[in-house]
Amino acid sequence: MSSFRDQQSLDGAVSPIVVNNNNFSRGTPTLLSYDDAETLFHEFGHALHGLLSRVRYPSQSGTSVRRDFVEFPSQIYEHWLAVPENAAALRRARRNRRGAATGADAPSAGRTHLQPGLRDG
Numbered sequence: 001m002s003s004f005r006d007q008q009s010l011d012g013a014v015s016p017i018v019v020n021n022n023n024f025s026r027g028t029p030t031l032l033s034y035d036d037a038e039t040l041f042h043e044f045g046h047a048l049h050g051l052l053s054r055v056r057y058p059s060q061s062g063t064s065v066r067r068d069f070v071e072f073p074s075q076i077y078e079h080w081l082a083v084p085e086n087a088a089a090l091r092r093a094r095r096n097r098r099g100a101a102t103g104a105d106a107p108s109a110g111r112t113h114l115q116p117g118l119r120d121g
Contacts, residue, residue: 001018001019001020001043001046001047001049001050001063002018002019002020002021003016003017003018003019003050003062003063004017004018004019005017006050006053006058006061006062006064007050007051007053007054007055007061007062008055008056008057008058008061009054009055009056010056010057010058016050016051016053016061016062018047018050018051018062019047020040020043020044020046020047022036022039022040022043024036024040037081037090038078038081038082041077041078041080041081042074042075042077042078043074044074044077045072045073045074045075045076045077045078046063046070046073046074048073048077049062049063049069049070049073049074050062050063
């Protein structure tokens with residue numbers, strides 16, 4: 001996560017602006033490896049931490065806090081991905097070219113990237 005502006009309220013309300021820039025491989029369809037998906041969810045936890053911050057002083061905003069508070073949301077989302085039911089739901093969340101949900105499972109090539117415990121039967 002990178003932030004262009006951290007939240008603070010010392011000089012009036014300031015809303016945060018955060019981004020996640022990920023360097024994932026490109027392909028058709030774009031399939032994330034398990035490690036890439038884990039990184040995406042980990043960084044999403046950092047982004048939520050920055051977005052949901054409510055502090056007065058800029059020096060205590062975003063990731064400028066103790067490590068436990070920075071890593072907790074990231075670890076939650078990272079471990080959430082490892083729950084087999086959640087991973088299976090994400091594999092089914094494919095969309096067609098018009099953006100409509102297909103409900104179809106990811107192709108078998110995508111399943112080979114998942115940890116053995118997350119593969120279907």
